[in-house]
Amino acid sequence: MTALVTIIAFVSYLAMVMELGGLWVRYLDWVTTTPLLLIDIAFLAGMPAALVCFLAVVDALMIATGFAAETAETAAQMWVMFGLSSVSARVRRRCASTALQRYTPPFPPSSTPRCCR
Secondary structure (H helix, E strand, O other): OHHHHHHHHHHHHHHHHOOOOOHHHHHHHHHHHHHHHHHHHHHHHOOOHHHHHHHHHHHHHHHHHHHHHHOOOOHHHHHHHHHHHHHHHHHHHHHHHHHHHHHOOOOOHHHOOHHHO
C-alpha cells in the first residue's frame, strides 16, 4: 500500500512540474494518497475495518469539499464548502486520535526511549 502511495505521488508531482493538468492534479493526488495513508496507519494500529473505511471516506470528503471551496464561483459557495471541509477535518482528526489511543497498545517500559521516561 505504501508503494502505491509513493507511485501516485510521484506521477502527480511529475505532472505538476511538467505543468500538466493544473490545480486538479494536486487535489487528485491528495484525494487518493491521504485516504490510502490513513488506511495503512489504521490497519497497522489494528483498527476495525468499518472505522478505517469511515476515516478514509471522511478524509476524501474533506479534500473534495476543499477543492470545491477553492474553485467556487461565489463567496457564499466558498464559505459553505470551506465550512464542510473544516468539519470533515475535525471529525477525521478526532476519530483518528481517539481510535489510535484505543487500539494502539502501549509501549512496554523496556522499549520506551530514555528521553520519554
